[in-house]
Amino acid sequence: MKKVFERPKSLTDVPFSYCPGCTHGIAHRLVAEVIDELGIQERTIGIAPVGCSVLCYDFFDVDMQEAAHGRAPAVATGIKRVHPDSIVFSYQGDGDLASIGTAEIVHAANRGEKITVIFINNAIYGMTGGQMAPTTLPGQKTTTSPYGRDTEACGYPIRISEMLSTLDGPAYIARASLHDPQNIVKAKSAIRKAFQAQVDGLGFSLVELLSTCPTNWGMTPVESLKWLEDNMIPRYPLGEYKVIEGVK
Amino acid sequence: MAQEIILAGFGGQGIMLAGKLLTYTGMLEGKNVTWLPSYGPEMRGGTANCTVIISDEEIGSPIVTNPSVALVFNNPSLEKFEPLVKTGGTLIVNTSLVTIKSKRTDINIINIPANDIAIELGEVKITNMVMMGAFVAATKAVSFEGVMDALKKTLPAHRQNLLPLNEKALKKGSELV
Amino acid sequence: MGEKILMKGAEALGEAAIKAGCRFFFGYPITPQNEVPEYMSKRLPKEGGVFLQAESEVAAINMVYGAAGAGARVMTSSSSPGISLKMEGISYIAGAKLPCVIVNIVRGGPGLGGIQPAQSDYFQATKGGGHGDYRMIVLAPSSVQEMVDLMGDAFDLADLYRMPTMILGDGMLGQMMEPVEFKERKPIALPPKDWATTGKKGRGKQNIINSLFLIAEECEEHNFELKKRYNEIEKNEVKFESYNMEDADVAIIAYGTTARIVKTAIKRAESKGMKVGLIRPITLWPFPEKVIAAAAEKVKAFLTVEMSTGQMVEDVRLAVNGQKPVYFYGRTGGMVPSPEEMVAEVEKILG
Ligand SMILES: Cc1ncc(C[n+]2csc(CCOP(=O)(O)OP(=O)(O)O)c2C)c(N)n1
Numbered sequence: 001m002k003k004v005f006e007r008p009k010s011l012t013d014v015p016f017s018y019c020p021g022c023t024h025g026i027a028h029r030l031v032a033e034v035i036d037e038l039g040i041q042e043r044t045i046g047i048a049p050v051g052c053s054v055l056c057y058d059f060f061d062v063d064m065q066e067a068a069h070g071r072a073p074a075v076a077t078g079i080k081r082v083h084p085d086s087i088v089f090s091y092q093g094d095g096d097l098a099s100i101g102t103a104e105i106v107h108a109a110n111r112g113e114k115i116t117v118i119f120i121n122n123a124i125y126g127m128t129g130g131q132m133a134p135t136t137l138p139g140q141k142t143t144t145s146p147y148g149r150d151t152e153a154c155g156y157p158i159r160i161s162e163m164l165s166t167l168d169g170p171a172y173i174a175r176a177s178l179h180d181p182q183n184i185v186k187a188k189s190a191i192r193k194a195f196q197a198q199v200d201g202l203g204f205s206l207v208e209l210l211s212t213c214p215t216n217w218g219m220t221p222v223e224s225l226k227w228l229e230d231n232m233i234p235r236y237p238l239g240e241y242k243v244i245e246g247v248k
Numbered sequence: 249m250a251q252e253i254i255l256a257g258f259g260g261q262g263i264m265l266a267g268k269l270l271t272y273t274g275m276l277e278g279k280n281v282t283w284l285p286s287y288g289p290e291m292r293g294g295t296a297n298c299t300v301i302i303s304d305e306e307i308g309s310p311i312v313t314n315p316s317v318a319l320v321f322n323n324p325s326l327e328k329f330e331p332l333v334k335t336g337g338t339l340i341v342n343t344s345l346v347t348i349k350s351k352r353t354d355i356n357i358i359n360i361p362a363n364d365i366a367i368e369l370g371e372v373k374i375t376n377m378v379m380m381g382a383f384v385a386a387t388k389a390v391s392f393e394g395v396m397d398a399l400k401k402t403l404p405a406h407r408q409n410l411l412p413l414n415e416k417a418l419k420k421g422s423e424l425v
Numbered sequence: 426m427g428e429k430i431l432m433k434g435a436e437a438l439g440e441a442a443i444k445a446g447c448r449f450f451f452g453y454p455i456t457p458q459n460e461v462p463e464y465m466s467k468r469l470p471k472e473g474g475v476f477l478q479a480e481s482e483v484a485a486i487n488m489v490y491g492a493a494g495a496g497a498r499v500m501t502s503s504s505s506p507g508i509s510l511k512m513e514g515i516s517y518i519a520g521a522k523l524p525c526v527i528v529n530i531v532r533g534g535p536g537l538g539g540i541q542p543a544q545s546d547y548f549q550a551t552k553g554g555g556h557g558d559y560r561m562i563v564l565a566p567s568s569v570q571e572m573v574d575l576m577g578d579a580f581d582l583a584d585l586y587r588m589p590t591m592i593l594g595d596g597m598l599g600q601m602m603e604p605v606e607f608k609e610r611k612p613i614a615l616p617p618k619d620w621a622t623t624g625k626k627g628r629g630k631q632n633i634i635n636s637l638f639l640i641a642e643e644c645e646e647h648n649f650e651l652k653k654r655y656n657e658i659e660k661n662e663v664k665f666e667s668y669n670m671e672d673a674d675v676a677i678i679a680y681g682t683t684a685r686i687v688k689t690a691i692k693r694a695e696s697k698g699m700k701v702g703l704i705r706p707i708t709l710w711p712f713p714e715k716v717i718a719a720a721a722e723k724v725k726a727f728l729t730v731e732m733s734t735g736q737m738v739e740d741v742r743l744a745v746n747g748q749k750p751v752y753f754y755g756r757t758g759g760m761v762p763s764p765e766e767m768v769a770e771v772e773k774i775l776g
């Protein structure tokens with residue numbers, strides 16, 4: 001019999017700690033498959049954030065460091081400068097990257113730091129129980145925007161991919177979504193390009209993945225996928241935002 | 249006299265709510281009370297539990313290592329808390345979901361098919377009230393009327409119509425003790 | 426008034442702050458204190474106040490700096506890792522002589538640690554976690570009711586002495602529910618905030634909020650002035666509870682959650698014929714050293730119990746000053762000492 005499902009080598013056999021229907025797991029799998037396919041497992045070093053994926057050091061079977069909330073790009077910088085031949089990636093949520101860690105991500109990107117960032121945008125804080133994120137949609141109810149996000153008081157959702165693409169440092173920036181099989185295929189191809197850019201020494205790369213949080217959105221997994229498609233994609237258009245010459 | 253109670257089950261079984269209701273009842277009846285939940289991501293999946301203390305005296309530690317009463321709503325909770333119940337204490341088991349049998353002989357074990365009864369009454373969400381009924385009957389830690397009074401005071405206006413159903417659940421639970 | 430309601434510690438803190446006149450809250454989510462910002466986000470808009478979720482704790486404490494400098498009653502709340510980030514801002518707030526209330530619902534550390542209750546931020550709170558020669562009033566409630574009562578004190582003390590005041594709780598106090606009563610507070614005479622940046626509005630002289638003193642003599646003078654204030658606080662504001670101390674052989678020193686567990690332990694020790702008392706510091710700074718020193722003349726020994734590997738015990742030793750032995754028992758990283766463990770320690774001490 002042909003095996004149709006096999007765990008990527010770059011994932012350990014520790015079961016994921018994510019809620020049922022959460023797309024963090026899909027993102028992990030895609031990253032691990034790309035690491036396998038590029039044959040870089042033995043020289044990859046990952047950085048875990050503070051967020052639901054805080055335990056991803058247990059899931060990725062590569063060397064891992066756990067960073068303080070939002071500081072993963074700075075930690076990645078330290079690692080990459082010590083081991084320029086290694087492949088360094090951070091995996092961060094939208095609270096981690098787009099709120100407390102905005103300074104670190106902007107400056108790592110601006111320095112053209114040769115690292116890859118996997119950015120999970122689920123429009124909410126998962127780990128701490130559903131508070132507003134900088135990416136929360138206008139009017140969206142969260143535990144700290146109980147009357148719906150009021151743009152007058154809290155501003156508008158941040159579009160990280162667009163923002164970072166204005167800088168000269170990044171080599172590759174793209175936004176993809178994890179809400180259906182076709183888009184997952186596209187997401188994988190973006191992740192592959194991002195890692196390849198680092199392998200080729202081209203510069204900073206980032207893939208923003210639109211992701212679900214059924215638990216804190218208060219929806220079933222299926223409703224969540226639909227909500228993502230209907231509400232997030234119009235706010236966060238998919239596509240490649242920065243592709244410098246040489247990116248394959 | 250102090251009753252040190254642990255309620256444990258899956259998240260979503262109304263464990264925390266039942267604990268709060270019990271605490272509130274104790275308060276209304278003039279007792280000292282504390283309610284302490286388990287918290288954090290460990291509550292995803294796994295067991296959710298809370299500790300309620302109802303006492304005539306000032307309450308020191310809000311944590312209880314050996315409860316006088318444990319209400320267990322699922323298997324993992326039975327496994328975790330059954331061994332901890334004080335000798336002479338009470339274990340109330342939701343046998344609709346708990347399949348493991350307790351082997352202890354030094355405690356009072358009360359078996360209640362709480363889910364089944366709740367479904368019979370037409371609303372699985374009142375499983376926790378069936379268990380509460382058993383608790384009240386077995387321990388007299390608070391009164392039946394007290395629980396109803398607390399419910400009346402905490403249910404929002406548009407839910408007051410659920411009072412008779414809750415009362416039935418409480419009664420049914422207490423009758424099985 | 427006088428009616429008891431059942432509330433979670435973190436929510437009671439929020440309500441007490443609003444009752445104390447706090448209309449500005451700046452914070453960032455972190456477990457186990459999320460119920461404070463969540464409560465404020467619901468309530469403050471209804472009171473004409475402002476709740477703002479900052480992009481980080483660093484930003485939140487600097488929003489507090491600005492609002493306090495502008496003359497408002499303002500509060501922020503966090504838990505250990507977030508408080509570490511606030512330390513820079515707290516030092517600036519102390520340096521600029523600004524009143525504000527900071528809540529720390531302590532969890533296990535160091536680093537990311539865990540989310541269960543701990544008392545391992547005692548050093549950080551009482552010995553100046555930020556840089557410079559500053560102090561901060563630190564209040565340590567041990568019940569939900571006391572959290573409420575101390576919140577009013579915290580704002581008054583902050584305004585009276587123009588300095589940051591911290592309420593140091595822990596995950597257990599933040600998460601547990603107890604009946605509380607919001608008692609009417611007697612207003613105390615507070616100095617006018619004529620130093621606040623409100624716009625000159627015809628005042629003539631400009632107001633400047635600042636902690637920079639480039640001339641060493643002036644910087645020293647500034648520090649001496651702060652120190653004078655700190656001396657006054659040490660003289661006037663010490664708060665503690667003495668429990669069962671009349672004929673105790675062993676005095677347990679403990680604060681917050683640990684202290685209430687000690688009370689359970691004391692009852693059990695009593696039933697075994699041991700005489701044990703408790704001195705519970707309510708202000709951790711200023712530390713109740715006099716009452717501890719006085720107790721040293723009567724008891725046989727001290728036992729300090731903390732949810733840490735031993736922090737407050739250093740202050741206890743300084744207060745006892747070698748007169749009697751000082752023992753320590755601690756659990757840490759989110760573990761809570763049980764009454765049984767405490768009784769066993771007392772038994773060891775009494776041999
Ligand atoms: C300094 C500091 N502040 C706050 C926290 C609490 N905290 C943990 S995870 C998190 C946000 C997580 O949200 P996100 O990055 O969107 O990831 P998700 O959980 O949604 O995957 C916060 C605020 C912390 N650990 N450290």
Ligand code: SF4
Binds near residue numbers: 213215216
């Ligand atoms: S809380 Fe949300 S983001 Fe976190 S694991 Fe659950 S579904 Fe995923």
